Amino acid sequence: MKRIVSLLLALVLSVSLLLTARAESAVFALRADTVICAAGGTEVSVDIVADANPGVAGLNFQIAYDPALTLKSVTRGGALRSMSYTPPGDLAANPVSITMDSTTNDTSIGTLVTLTFEVPAAAKSYPIRLTRTVGNIVDQNRSVVADSLTSGAVVVPGGGFLLYADKVEASVSESGTEIAVPIRLDSNPGIAGLLFRIAYDPALTLKSITRGDALASMTFTPPGDLSANPINITMDSPSDDASTGTVLTLVFEAAAAAHDRYAVNLSYSARNFVNQNYEYVPVTMVGGSVTAHNWNSGTVTVPATCTADGETLCTCTDCGATKTEVLPATGHTLIYAAASGVLTETCAYCDHTATATVSAVRSRYTGEPIAAATVAYADGWLGGETEIVYENNTAVGTATASITAGGATAAAAFKIYTPGDVDGNGTVNMRDVLALRQFMAGGYGVEIATEDGDLDRNGTVNMLDLLTLRQFMAGGYGVTLE
Ligand SMILES: [Zn+2]
Numbered sequence: 001m002k003r004i005v006s007l008l009l010a011l012v013l014s015v016s017l018l019l020t021a022r023a024e025s026a027v028f029a030l031r032a033d034t035v036i037c038a039a040g041g042t043e044v045s046v047d048i049v050a051d052a053n054p055g056v057a058g059l060n061f062q063i064a065y066d067p068a069l070t071l072k073s074v075t076r077g078g079a080l081r082s083m084s085y086t087p088p089g090d091l092a093a094n095p096v097s098i099t100m101d102s103t104t105n106d107t108s109i110g111t112l113v114t115l116t117f118e119v120p121a122a123a124k125s126y127p128i129r130l131t132r133t134v135g136n137i138v139d140q141n142r143s144v145v146a147d148s149l150t151s152g153a154v155v156v157p158g159g160g161f162l163l164y165a166d167k168v169e170a171s172v173s174e175s176g177t178e179i180a181v182p183i184r185l186d187s188n189p190g191i192a193g194l195l196f197r198i199a200y201d202p203a204l205t206l207k208s209i210t211r212g213d214a215l216a217s218m219t220f221t222p223p224g225d226l227s228a229n230p231i232n233i234t235m236d237s238p239s240d241d242a243s244t245g246t247v248l249t250l251v252f253e254a255a256a257a258a259h260d261r262y263a264v265n266l267s268y269s270a271r272n273f274v275n276q277n278y279e280y281v282p283v284t285m286v287g288g289s290v291t292a293h294n295w296n297s298g299t300v301t302v303p304a305t306c307t308a309d310g311e312t313l314c315t316c317t318d319c320g321a322t323k324t325e326v327l328p329a330t331g332h333t334l335i336y337a338a339a340s341g342v343l344t345e346t347c348a349y350c351d352h353t354a355t356a357t358v359s360a361v362r363s364r365y366t367g368e369p370i371a372a373a374t375v376a377y378a379d380g381w382l383g384g385e386t387e388i389v390y391e392n393n394t395a396v397g398t399a400t401a402s403i404t405a406g407g408a409t410a411a412a413a414f415k416i417y418t419p420g421d422v423d424g425n426g427t428v429n430m431r432d433v434l435a436l437r438q439f440m441a442g443g444y445g446v447e448i449a450t451e452d453g454d455l456d457r458n459g460t461v462n463m464l465d466l467l468t469l470r471q472f473m474a475g476g477y478g479v480t481l482e
Pocket residue numbers: 259292293294316317318319320321
């Protein structure tokens with residue numbers, strides 16, 4: 001008997017679980033977003049979103065908003081596009097009615113309409129409530145579709161402690177990967193003790209909690225058991241901390257396999273937020289979420305260039321949400337060419353151009369290898385520092401210095417000389433005196449470069465140089481050659 005009862009019980013339980021699961025998926029879940037408005041007095045957009053949709057063919061619902069808000073526009077979103085939409089005739093009406101209908105069911109999810117409000121400056125949470133009368137959400141068989149309506153708000157910070165969780169847009173393919181949800185603090189009159197709770201969708205697994213920069217002076221007692229849901233966050237300090245920013249970052253693992261939205265809700269009791277004088281601190285909390293989207297590969301809206309990042313606009317194939325992804329800059333495709341001592345660097349795809357120029361100075365012979373070359377790089381040169389390779393730089397004569405980049409080699413020649421060796425045979429002797437005299441006389445077929453024959457460095461080769469060389473050979477005249 002006992003066994004039969006437990007068997008029956010198990011059967012009833014499993015049937016009811018099945019029903020619950022079915023009932024859940026058959027609900028048209030409509031939600032007004034909660035938006036934190038950075039500064040009052042500006043315009044803010046609030047999405048009305050269908051998170052789940054078993055199929056609807058007609059709907060009429062009302063959006064009632066705080067009378068301090070001014071409705072500026074209602075624009076259609078990406079969801080329920082197969083339905084005819086009748087825009088509200090009078091934007092000043094409050095509530096406004098949203099009406100859509102079709103001959104067949106539309107099962108899409110995502111943003112139905114976006115409302116743009118002008119927001120007053122006063123710090124406050126301005127509610128946006130969704131209502132409908134029974135029978136106004138129906139399918140193509142005119143059967144009433146079960147619904148769940150969630151109201152939203154426009155929150156203007158400044159009225160006290162504002163704690164909120166981020167709305168994170170994830171990807172269905174991120175199953176098993178970690179999704180970070182920051183808990184942030186926007187407005188803080190100063191606090192010395194707090195306790196709040198974070199309740200998250202059971203499809204999420206909490207992996208870690210790390211502290212952020214905000215409330216760093218307070219002592220944080222981490223939850224003892226990460227698998228507890230909700231978890232308690234406790235912080236305290238002997239004196240007020242008025243910092244803002246990221247308080248904590250929760251890292252979740254999502255069992256994401258289908259498009260879904262997982263709520264991360266924050267809650268508190270008023271007596272658990274106190275300042276150093278044991279006064280209660282007013283608190284506003286706004287929950288966040290992790291939405292698993294089915295992003296497509298996207299279309300390039302801003303092409304990437306060699307040096308600038310581009311943008312790709314990806315769209316969720318389930319709900320029509322969009323996100324912008326960065327297309328990294330491609331980097332240059334560099335090509336090198338050489339002409340005498342100049343290496344020219346260009347890009348195959350853009351107008352980048354830069355040069356590296358090798359040059360070397362005429363150098364006095366020492367018997368050691370002579371490194372007489374330098375490289376000048378023009379602004380923007382990307383080829384890095386080039387190595388200078390020398391040839392014939394140990395003996396008197398013509399040496400070369402070369403640099404190579406991308407297979408191109410640029411070279412500069414330079415002379416290694418012995419002062420007075422005007423015929424360049426490596427030694428200074430009477431042959432040089434003779435060569436200089438014949439050069440001066442002309443007609444002997446002797447060529448002497450000015451730099452070799454101008455022994456007194458006065459700029460020309462003339463009789464003074466011949467005199468200088470002769471006195472050097474004779475010795476005792478105090479003549480040195482440079
Ligand atoms: Zn989506």
